[in-house]
Amino acid sequence: MATAAATTRTLDVPGATLHYRVEGSGPVLLLSQSGEGDADRTVDLVPHLTDRFTVVTYDRRGLSRSTLDSPTRPVTMADHADDVARLLAEVTDEPALMAGFSMGAAIGLQVVARHPGVLGALVAHEPVMPNLLPDADRDDHIAELTAIRTAYADGGLAAAFPAIARHLGIDPAHEDTEADLTPQPMTPRRQANFGHFIGTEFPAVTSDTLHPDEPLRAAALAGTRIIPATGRTTPPQVHTYRCALALAARMDTRPVEFPGGHNGNTAFPRATARVLKDVLG
Template identity: 60%
Template structure:
């Protein structure tokens, strides 16, 4: 397991914390939900021998601090943050794994800045805009209802509602053997607060230019977890993205959070989908 090189990058409106590990062509991972730079550590352990892996704290989470905490981040902000981060670390187009909210960030980059990414694996994007109008409205109301539930009853009921919306069954955990679950620390609680209060709004209000995705020069791979129920929101978004692009849906091990619950099998599938890496420059040294 290689040691991480860490850095802080000033971007418009915030300072981003990031980590770089490994060797080989660059792969940036944008995590779901409350996930920060350390959320995918078990997956990164299995990629760092063949990829230079960049992870980061989304603005508002952990060590990435907005300059104006009262101004909620938008999806455009999140996408611009990734653009600035990659511009800091490489001169070449990169591969990106976007999970859930992270997938929507990647789709925005593919639509607005197609030269930044050569490949985006969009795992179960939480993007109601991809769905037919009635279904879109239903899920936007669902997200707003979860936010109201969080404000009235707290985190535990909201987490149960999020799990139900994403097809996760907490009573039947599905994970590879030998994993140590990440505890619900005060920092994760704070990150969930920001995610529900601010990023839900960012998703609901996002004006992702869906028509631009089919014309993007970025290779977009819609993906879904093998055990994610076919009727739930996140898989439906992935399926409609695949239909829009005229491509097949790539299935990955596990469910919505397969990158954290099945890191060994997920890494193997990820490398298979990415294909044999072409020679590429290493990431530039991190900024202290």
């Protein structure tokens, strides 16, 4: 089947201008990235999905080409959820599919709660959502994120990267990947994205008050499928892995296992595409 040519667009939303990309054909599938990831982060994943889906990728507000009207104004998880709802309204009038990874998964759960019916299904891969955890573990998760912010403030990315790797259970020196991946160098733009992610979006996560039952109640009423997911090689002590387990436990189900660890969608794009096609059928 021929797929539609890729188009790059912008969308004005309250407080920001969003940059996004649309390609492929079929049901709309929004990919929402982890960390500092922008629309370019899934350059290796998207081509393996466009035969089945109309794939939408975007830069979250404040990242890369999605500019903020007021850079000093705090960004909230509600802002991100509202951005997704407005973006999807631009590309479809049907409930969309969404695959969210880490930060993107937490945003997806916000969308389900704040905008019932916008999503037909959400794959929530290791959401960074401390409120999913019991109180003591929640406090540990928040303390870990706060420690990364402190390391970044004291020593920049060089100090923050080891803390981030420990937080996500990643060993950069021994990380397996598929072959022939597109290089993702640490460009000045990516460095700036890390700064925005750590300095602005960490507080959005740690101060968020969404109760984890809210998206589950909204999903039940709207008929939205929530699919908790974990990385096959993510260490079980990683907080985001435990968030996915906690979400699955609240739903009385088991998480879907994806290839690789926390960043498996970029390390194993072909295998990730196969699992997404299977679970989103």
